[in-house]
Amino acid sequence: xxxxxxxxxxxxxxxxxxxxxxxxxxxxxxxxxxxxxxxxxxxxxxxxxxxxxxxxxxxxxxxxxxxxxxxxxxxxxxxxxx
Amino acid sequence: xxxxxxxxxxxxxxxxxxxxxxxxxxxxxxxxxxxxxxxxxxxxxxxxxxxxxxxxxxxxxxxxxxxxxxxxxxxxxxxxxxxxxxxxxxxxxxxxxxxxxxxxxxxxxxxxxxxxxxxxxxxxxxxxxxxxxxxxxxxxxxxxxxxxxxxxxxxxxxxxxxxxxxxxxxxxxxxxxxxxxxxxxxxxxxxxxxxxxxxxxxxxxxxxxxxxxxxxxxxxxxxxxxxxxxxxxxxxxxxxxxxxxxxxxxxxxxxxxxxxxxxxxxxxxxxxxxxxxxxxxxxxxxxxxxxxxxxxxxxxxxxxxxxxxxxxxxxxxxxxxxxxxxxxxxxxxxxxxxxxxxxxxxxxxxxxxxxxxxxxxxxxxxxxxxxxxxxxxxxxxxxxxxxxxxxxxxxxxxxxxxxxxxxxxxxxxxx
Amino acid sequence: xxxxxxxxxxxxxxxxxxxxxxxxxxxxxxxxxxxxxxxxxxxxxxxxxxxxxxxxxxxxxxxxxxxxxxxxxxxxxxxxxxxxxxxxxxxxxxxxxxxxxxxxxxxxxxxxxxxxxxxxxxxxxxxxxxxxxxxxxxxxxxxxxxxxxxxxxxxxxxxxxxxxxxxxxxxxxxxxxxxxxxxxxxxxxxxxxxxxxxxxxxxxxxxxxxxxxxxxxxxxxxxxxxxxxxxxxxxxxxxxxxxxxxxxxxxxxxxxxxxxxxxxxxxxxxxxxxxxxxxxxxxxxxxxxxxxxxxxxxxxxxxxxxxxxxxxxxxxxxxxxxxxxxxxxxxxxxxxxxxxxxxxxxxxxxxxxxxxxxxxxxxxxxxxxxxxxxxxxxxxxxxxxxxxxxxxxxxxxxxxxxxxxxxxxxxxxxxxxxxxxxxxxxxxxxxxxxxxxxx
Numbered sequence: 001x002x003x004x005x006x007x008x009x010x011x012x013x014x015x016x017x018x019x020x021x022x023x024x025x026x027x028x029x030x031x032x033x034x035x036x037x038x039x040x041x042x043x044x045x046x047x048x049x050x051x052x053x054x055x056x057x058x059x060x061x062x063x064x065x066x067x068x069x070x071x072x073x074x075x076x077x078x079x080x081x082x
Numbered sequence: 083x084x085x086x087x088x089x090x091x092x093x094x095x096x097x098x099x100x101x102x103x104x105x106x107x108x109x110x111x112x113x114x115x116x117x118x119x120x121x122x123x124x125x126x127x128x129x130x131x132x133x134x135x136x137x138x139x140x141x142x143x144x145x146x147x148x149x150x151x152x153x154x155x156x157x158x159x160x161x162x163x164x165x166x167x168x169x170x171x172x173x174x175x176x177x178x179x180x181x182x183x184x185x186x187x188x189x190x191x192x193x194x195x196x197x198x199x200x201x202x203x204x205x206x207x208x209x210x211x212x213x214x215x216x217x218x219x220x221x222x223x224x225x226x227x228x229x230x231x232x233x234x235x236x237x238x239x240x241x242x243x244x245x246x247x248x249x250x251x252x253x254x255x256x257x258x259x260x261x262x263x264x265x266x267x268x269x270x271x272x273x274x275x276x277x278x279x280x281x282x283x284x285x286x287x288x289x290x291x292x293x294x295x296x297x298x299x300x301x302x303x304x305x306x307x308x309x310x311x312x313x314x315x316x317x318x319x320x321x322x323x324x325x326x327x328x329x330x331x332x333x334x335x336x337x338x339x340x341x342x343x344x345x346x347x348x349x350x351x352x353x354x355x356x357x358x359x360x361x362x363x364x365x366x367x368x369x370x371x372x373x374x375x376x377x378x379x380x381x382x383x384x385x386x387x388x389x390x391x392x393x394x395x396x397x398x399x400x401x402x403x404x405x406x407x408x409x410x411x412x413x414x415x416x417x418x419x420x421x422x423x424x425x426x427x428x429x430x431x432x433x434x435x436x437x438x439x440x441x442x443x444x445x446x447x448x449x450x451x452x453x454x455x456x457x458x459x460x461x462x463x464x465x466x467x468x469x470x471x472x473x474x475x476x477x478x479x480x481x482x483x484x485x486x487x488x489x490x491x492x493x494x495x496x497x
Numbered sequence: 498x499x500x501x502x503x504x505x506x507x508x509x510x511x512x513x514x515x516x517x518x519x520x521x522x523x524x525x526x527x528x529x530x531x532x533x534x535x536x537x538x539x540x541x542x543x544x545x546x547x548x549x550x551x552x553x554x555x556x557x558x559x560x561x562x563x564x565x566x567x568x569x570x571x572x573x574x575x576x577x578x579x580x581x582x583x584x585x586x587x588x589x590x591x592x593x594x595x596x597x598x599x600x601x602x603x604x605x606x607x608x609x610x611x612x613x614x615x616x617x618x619x620x621x622x623x624x625x626x627x628x629x630x631x632x633x634x635x636x637x638x639x640x641x642x643x644x645x646x647x648x649x650x651x652x653x654x655x656x657x658x659x660x661x662x663x664x665x666x667x668x669x670x671x672x673x674x675x676x677x678x679x680x681x682x683x684x685x686x687x688x689x690x691x692x693x694x695x696x697x698x699x700x701x702x703x704x705x706x707x708x709x710x711x712x713x714x715x716x717x718x719x720x721x722x723x724x725x726x727x728x729x730x731x732x733x734x735x736x737x738x739x740x741x742x743x744x745x746x747x748x749x750x751x752x753x754x755x756x757x758x759x760x761x762x763x764x765x766x767x768x769x770x771x772x773x774x775x776x777x778x779x780x781x782x783x784x785x786x787x788x789x790x791x792x793x794x795x796x797x798x799x800x801x802x803x804x805x806x807x808x809x810x811x812x813x814x815x816x817x818x819x820x821x822x823x824x825x826x827x828x829x830x831x832x833x834x835x836x837x838x839x840x841x842x843x844x845x846x847x848x849x850x851x852x853x854x855x856x857x858x859x860x861x862x863x864x865x866x867x868x869x870x871x872x873x874x875x876x877x878x879x880x881x882x883x884x885x886x887x888x889x890x891x892x893x894x895x896x897x898x899x900x901x902x903x904x905x906x907x908x909x910x911x912x913x914x915x916x917x918x919x920x921x922x923x924x925x926x927x928x929x930x931x932x933x934x935x936x
Contacts, residue, residue: 016564018543021835022805025887026842028190032446033366035195042840043187043866043884047550050543051560058363065366066449068441070431075564134890136859136908178909180860388907399907439887 014051015060016075021046023071033066034059083107086117089404093265093479099472101380101479102421105409112393120264120402121386121395124409126416126433128393133438135390138403140440142385143176144267145169149274168280171320173328175440176261182439188316189325189443192305198446201236205451208232209458210497217494221469224487228459229341230334233451237333240447241326242294242301251286254279255334258327262480264383264404280327287323302329329444337448339378339483341455344369346487347376348456349468351423359460365453367425372452373411373434375423380408380482382436407433408482458497465492503530504598506818509579509589510605510745511535513543513563513804514784518603518811520567525819531571532597534589536578536606539630545804547633548655549837552662554641558634579606582752584777601818604749604761604769604782605811608742608802613650618712621720624736627655639735640666647671648723648733650709652679654836656739657692661838664699671702671731673709673723676922683834683845684881686920687855688869691862691883695839704731712736742802744786754780760788760800766825767814781818783811792829793897794848794878803834831897841865844886847879847896855919858892858903859910860885868892871919872902 017037019030026044030037037052037060052060064072083091088108092101105124108114112128113121123129132138146168148161174185212228222228234252238245257279260266267273291307298304303326309315317325348355348368358364381404390397397403411432412420418427435442442448459466469488476485506522508515511533519533535541542561550556574591581590588598610626613619623644625636640647640663647663649656652674663670674681678689679696696703708726715721723731746756754777755762755770761782763769767789768776784807788800801810813828820826833846852871860867860883868888871879876899880892895904903914 016562018564020805020808021545022833022844027441029445031195032198032449035199041837042842044842044886045837045840047555049560050546050556051562062366065370065430066445068431068435068437070429073564073566076566076568078568131891131894134888136888136891136905136911139909180864180910183866387909388905 014053015057017048017050017052017060018073019046019048020071020073023069025069027068029066029068030063030072033062038063085111085114088114089116089120089122092406093263095475095477098475098477098479098482101408101482102412105406105412108406109409109413111395113395113397115395115397115401118402119398120383120404121397122404122406123392124406124413125393126410126413129405129407129410129433130437131392132384132390132403132405133433133436133440137386137388137390138384139178139387140176140182140384141172141178142383142402143172143261144273146277146280147273148277164281167320168277168324171318171324173324174321175328179439185317185321185325186439186443188306189329191316192302193443193447195446197240197302198450201240201447202450202454204239205232205236205454206458208235209455213458213462213494214497216491220492221488221490222463224345224459224489225338225342225484226486228455229338229345229487232341232455233333233337233448236447236451237330240302241329241333242299242303243290243330247286251283251330252334254283255331258283258331259335259478259481262379262382263478264402265479283327283330284323287326288319291319291322291326332444335478335481336378336442336444337451339481340372340448340452342484342487343376343378343482344372344452344456345459345489346468346473346484347372347423348460349466349489350471354423354425355460355466357425358457362457362461364425365457366449367427368456369449369452370430370432370434371423371425371427374417374427374430374432375411377408377411377432377434378448378483379436379442379480381406381480382440405433405436407436462495462497463489463491464495466490504587504600505530505532506601506603507532507534507589507597507599508603508605509534510603510607510784510786511537511539511541511573511575512605512607512784512807513541514605514607514786514807514811515603516541516563516565517808518605518783518815519569519571520565521812521815522603522819523567523569525816527815527819529600531569532574532599533569533571534574534579534591534597535576536592537629537631538576540573540575542630544628545835547630548627548658549662551630551633552627552637552640552659553665554637558630558637561630579748582749582754584752584754584780587779600779602780603811603814603818604780604786605784605807606745606748606786608744608785610738611740611743613712613738613740617710618714618720618723619738621712621714621736622718623720623734624712624738626738627659628742636737640668644668644733644735646731646733647735647737648673648731649737649739650674650723651739651741652676652703653682653739653741654680654834656737657838658836659737659739660696660701661699664701664839669702670700671704671733672696673704673707673725673731675706675708677705677920679703681920681922683849684919685849685852685855685871686922687917688881688919691865692839695841695865699839742785744788744800746786760786762798763787763789765790765792765796765827766817767810767828768817768825778822781814783807783814787814789828791832791848792827793831797848799832799848801830801832803832805833806830831893833893842884842886843881844889845879845881846889846893847871847877849879849919850921852878852919852921854902854916856903856914856916857912858905858914859888859908861912870895870903872916875902876900877902877904 028040037049108124112125146165294304384403435445467490473484541563577591577593610628646669649672678686679692744760749756769780785802790796835844849871854872866884882889
């Protein structure tokens, strides 16, 4: 079988973030750690930017660490321990 | 030692420096009923289940009760009235929904991301100034020189309490914080001292709030005291006073432990101290692991409103329930090698700030203070060595931390 | 590529379940060839934001790409749907005619939006469904063009979230549903009644108990109105058809599997069943498309079209794919979903279908902050929170254990216990047989 190249090349992606909103309890710790990427609206609706700019990586990792229910996941990067 | 006296041993000051072996014994049974009828919950799974259980009430503080004075007007009219007010308007950590939710929401609206972030630069300056003040010395006491004054000054700034007034309520704050300690709760004399401290600090706060209403400033107390756009204040005056006291006391009695326990742990793990010095980006992981490994608050108490079946045991209706967060944080069923301090730990879902409805409101502020302080200490203290290990501890078993932390240094690196 | 000559594992479906399944394969130590097939040209993306922040314009459609949580080292075959499965030859055929061999197959093709019939105006311009990222991008562009009135057909999760977004954008909205309240199928009309108030407060015109017969267009083929069954008409120049989804199984029509518009039927270990009811040892399914006997819901055959199931089921399927035949673990799942609309965070757990009672156990309906529990024959089968997510785990535990209804008494903030009829509409007939795809 021949190797077929990916039809869409990897775009120059920003960071990739996803929050498991089943787990999220609205503790809002991520909003303090990375206010440019996370916000709580109303009593407990989490709004977040799933594609924050790479320059925010430090803040986003703070948010990942600070989440009391560990609901935030970040794209694995080459060199990350898995 | 029998299972039903283990928690009494936890309270014993002799075990303050290392309660973890007792916690391991307690975890052998996720729920352990003590001789006094209280239920101690110590495994991660059981605590995670119970922090969301609406049958656990936080309104477990014994009602306020002022001692007899011999003055009939006070004994029969004024003090019973004060007791009723104090009981009905306890600080929100001792309240249940819906009141708890309303109060917490009002506080959190003002404890905003912008307000907390705005303090960051100030914390950096404070930390540098406090460390600079140690210049020329070959030993420092971390508690006295940094971990006590830093959070105190930050909470005063945030609330809008003049720092010049601070020395007068240090003792009140320490006394009020004993509300979290089971021994003090059951000690008549201590409870009377708490009432006296409460009355004194209430008087102070009442006057301060009046002043904030007259001349509002940018601080949190002014914001909470101001009428909302609808014309109604966010909370009534009694709740406002108890909330202000709560924030002030919490600012005095908790972060101090996080910073001191943190530096103690790093000094016991020199490789981690060096890694943090070399790479301050590690700080968030270090802080979270500290919150797991040596949390500033070891347990909180609740009351069972109904009988609760959990992990094969029944917590009887009405029983005091002790959520031993610090034991759950070392649960081998949840954390691999739980007694190892490992900032690279994945999935570090700890209870360092509690959990559920009553998750610590000050967590974001505590994280900022601890991070800035520990990074600065790791960079600036030259060749730091512990002077005594273990150090002497403060009396609290819940709010647990060193009384003093002597560190010998060979100088200070520039800030 | 070390295992380049062997077919390895093929994952059909490049959405959440496909991605998380592939990651789980790697995490469980699978080092062989891994191919992921997707009908859309995009890498896996997250759907929940599409009906919320993408519609509102706060997020660009391409911002929703899902993070890879494990280095996948996968061959991506994107932009061509799988069209057939040949079990004998262990190969699938793609829309461009390529055949792709597999040693093991994970079916994660998900579902597709139930389209509006072309004969009743489904092909008119400005009639949208909302399922894919491209759907959302098109709809977003149309909404940004300031339509005079948006008609939303179907007051399920997608319809309600879209209505909420349109109101945030200041657009006039009419929402039509055959049931008396929104979310009637998932939450029942008693709880759904709270949302009727929310719709009213938000300024949505809600036509309850109404059915759309057809859409009508102008000379240029643009939709201008909808005719309702009761003779009324709704003037609208943009229509969102939100009638739920059908499982993407038509490509399996000749595969000899138990597969139809309700999904691909599996055993408890996520192994796909042949037409004779025996499991295929080398074909697994996960996510929206999988229908399996859920041990947590009395072994009822169900498919769960929610985010959490895609994540958990694909992980379980991946684990079992790599395990020996005698080491297949049963997949048990408590269904759960969330939705945010009209400023309220709604979270639910359990399987409410067939519930005979519902009660608010904490908070109040009037405050729109409460926790409600559903009961069936005296057991707790589901729970929903409106802006009270922190209590939900306690009730989720009770539902998972099938505790008595109500499961928790003597709680804080609990009024007098009062059970109501939940008001679930009667089961509907299947809308379309297998074979309806992409309009």
